Amino acid sequence: MRGNNVLGLIFSDIHEERIRELTDKRTMGSVPFGGRYRLIDFPLSNMVNSGINKVGVITKSNYQSLMDHLGSGKAWDLSRKREGLSILPPFTSECTVFNSRIESLASINTFLANSREEFVLLSDSDVVCNIDFTDVVSFHMKHDADITIIYRTGKLPEKICDPTVYTIDKEDRVKDMLINPHTEGVCHYGLSMLLMKRELLMKMIADCVSRNLYNFKRDFLQRNIGTYKICAYEFKGYTQSICSMNAYFEANMALMQSAVRAELFNPDRPIFTKVRDDMPARYGLGSSVSNSLIADGCVIEGSVENCVLFRGVHVGKNTKLENCVVMQDTEIGANCHLNYVIIDKDAVIKNDRSLFGFHSYPVFISKGSVV
């Protein structure tokens, strides 16, 4: 059943400096992932699968590829008369692009005010997971919370950017919140997703703006731990934060594990994405493929091992591809040998090329390059 009184808000731009190579010409939300997806497909599909009918996508810069990807929202079933998808480009009264999350939320005040949903779910687009937000909503209601943050228990992922670490009491209430602390071992760290009443969000944003406070984590959350009832919901499923090129590479490689695929691509909660109408992947004579994830439209004549190939990638004869992530429509010629290489879309690798990276430092070939 559709409709659960929750408005979704996705921040498409976050920590882009951490994977500058991939976000040079796009936002975090439109970073290609897993053979046919963009990162925003995960929060967006999670919301849709949880019955959220209305989603606003907040953008800041470089959002052309994002808009191209989202289109009318049809692929997520969000192209509809009532509710549906709204892309919210930067808009401030001072004619400057906002610099903080508080400002961006202040700038969509009208959108928030005109929405009818009681709750708002805010999410970043740099975490890959398959989460059922209906559980979060029930949790929020049961605890009669003002704000529910979603966290995970474990060791902090390496190089994670500005992590928030929470101290949580037995009643699931947040007692303390540390930003970018020095921690070793297991902790409760935030997944940058939170649920709260829409009207409370508008009020708190107005409060911050009136006091000239513009740091979301510090001023919006940390300062208010005593004032509001902030509860914490633990998500126990698979998550992967895309916080560095290594993490990006690892997250793609993790898809070779059938348990990870089963969880992320749960057929009951599918991840939707833009359709391309490619024919199924075609394997030629002499092709040899092992432990790889391969999308529609690929034509493979060489050998591919431990790779993720996006839609429309061509691999020529006698070419050997190992531990690579190759994005859409890249052409790799004959007699090449590539190991630990991440290739952005529309690149051309000519015949007889060799490129080698290392597992802790994959070589990156940028969009449209010719090697």
Added chain:
Amino acid sequence: MLPRQEVVAMLLAGGQGSRLGVLTKNLAKPAVPYGGKYRIIDFALSNCVNSGIETVGVLTQYQPLVLNEYIGSGQPWDLDSMNAGVRVLPPYQRSRKSDWYKGTANAIYQNIQYIERYNPEYVVVLSGDHIYKMDYSKMLAYHKEKGADCTIAVFEVPLDEASRFGILNTNPDGSIYQFDEKPKVPKSNQASMGIYVFTWSKLRKYLEMDEANPKSSNDFGKDVLPAMLKAGERMFAYRFEGYWKDVGTIDSLWESNMDLLNPNVPLDLNEGDWKIYSRNPVMPPHYIASGAKVQNSLVAEGCNVYGEIDFAVLFAGVTIAPGAVVKDSIIMPGSRVEEGAVVQYAIVSENTVIGKGAVVGARPEDIANKDEWGVTVIGDGCNIAPGAVIPPKAMIDAETLAEEAAK
């Protein structure tokens, strides 16, 4: 009044396709899966859109549910436009003289009202059971250039096979002087493809005359076209070059799927400016495990391949377990081939399980009596028991299988 459309396409999709046996038990022939992610009707629909024809009536009659659901609003083919687009046209009850579609011509006759709403100059009549990529706008240009009343697309077949087809005999200028249905001694090798362009005013007249004739079988090939020729209307043959296959039989369906794996066959579905559109499954990319062997195959999204495939077409969500072997076969969506099973020269329909160690089909080389050999077909939802042996040419359907198991 709707905006005028120069061309309206009418797609004949009501046939049962009985020669496809269990494959068309629950769905009409145009809805039969093809090529790893398509249904047969995708070709005609995509050709229409790519040729600039935006008004398409799909005539349905036999088992229309799957087809109706598949076509839906027409959005995957961009046929959900405001005034035109695709319409599914089943037979309907009227104040008097209601009937099923009695023949191909009658199906169009019963929908004269639909066509008239667009006040078209031309009507294109298409079959929903052919695999080909064709620019109908070129054929239409030829029709206009010749000042024809009817243009029939023809395909050159080898002369020794011509006696299996409806052959058109033409004058040097391309005008038709004779229809020769399955001639013993063919005079030409131009086979009709079942694709017609009509000047609508003429077609309408002949449809009404045909309807008034109680002896007519209301069929284009048998009645309407010969009547037009007899009356001396301008009829031309339009020669089509490229890949074309009628997939009305198990053998031709199997062959046409295998043609996709042959680089020498001129049917490239990856061509950017003439895409074949379809409803896409929402599934992750397919996974090929270590130890799998994959060659000469077409693999769609959501598949998991652990075993060996060679000359295989795998539709979305198929699983090939470790040690399983699939060769020269087509496995339709959601099916599983369990460990150690061997599938050769077979068409395995949707949501089927081939149990551990089962053997389905055989290579023609391994059969002494060639008459006993043929493509094996496993119907929808069959559960082939572990270790079972299904001989070549067999056609298994889920109900018979369940009845036998109950005995």
